[in-house]
Amino acid sequence: MAHIDLRELNDDDRDAAFAVVRDSSSSWPRATVDTREAFDAWVAEDRVSARAVVSDDAVVGLAATLDVDGDREILLAVAPDAVEGVATEALRLLTFLEPERPLYACLAADDDPSHAVLAGLGFVEDSRDGDDIVYVLPPTLE
Template identity: 70%
Template sequence: MPHIELRDLRDEDRDAAFAALRDSTSTWPRVSIDDRASFDRWVDGDGASVHAIVEDAAVVGVAAALDVDEDREILLAVSPHAGDEAATEALRLLTVREPERPLYACVSADDDPSHAVLARLGFVEHERDGADIVYVLPPTLE
C-alpha cells in the first residue's frame, strides 16, 4: 500500500495540487476555482486551511477545511492517477486534523466516487441543496 500523508501546501506543491484539482472528478460547490490564478488567490487567502495530499512523495491532490455559514466544511480533490486508497486515507487524515464536529462536506449529486469515500468514513447525508448533497460527520459519544 502506498504511503499517504497530508502536509501544509508548499509553494513547490502548487503546480501539482492545481493539476490534481483540475483533473479530479470532484466538484467544490462552495469554492469557485476557474484557473491557476484563482487557485493561488484561494490558497493565499485567510479563509481555508489547505493541504497537499502526498502519495509516496508525489503530490496527488489537495485537501482543505474552511468555515461556511459558521460550520466547518472539508474539501477534497484527488488526481485520477492516484492510488485507489488515496482519497479515503486523505479524508481520514483531514478529519483527524479537523476535530470540530459536526464536520460537513458538500458534493455534487452526480459525484459518485466522493459519495462512496464520505460514506466509508461515517459521513451521512444531511440535506440536499439543489444539485448538491451536504454530508455531515456527526459528533460521536465517548
C-alpha cells in the same frame, strides 16, 4: 499500498495541487478556482486551510478545510490516476486533523465514488442543495 500523507501546502506543491483541482471530476461547489491566480488567492484566504495530498513523495491531490456560513467544511480532490485508496486515506487523515464537529462535505449528487468514501468514514446525508448533497460527520458521544 503507497504511503499517504497530508502536509501543509507549500509553494513547490501548488502547481501539482492546482492541476488536480482543475482536472478533478469532483464538484467543488464552495470553491471556484478556474485559474492558478484564483487558486492562489483562494488558498491564501484566512478561512481556508489547504494541505497537499502526498503519495510516496508525489503530490496527488489537495485536501482543505474551510468555514462556510459558520460551519467547517472539507474539500478533497485527488488525481484520477492516483493509486486506489488515496482518497479514502486522505479524507481519514483530514478528519483526524480537523477537530471541529460537526464537519460537513458537499458533493455533486452524481459523484458516486466520493459518496461511498464519505459514508465509509461515518458521514451521513444532511441535506440536498440543488444538484449537490451535503454530508455531515456528527460529533461523537464520549
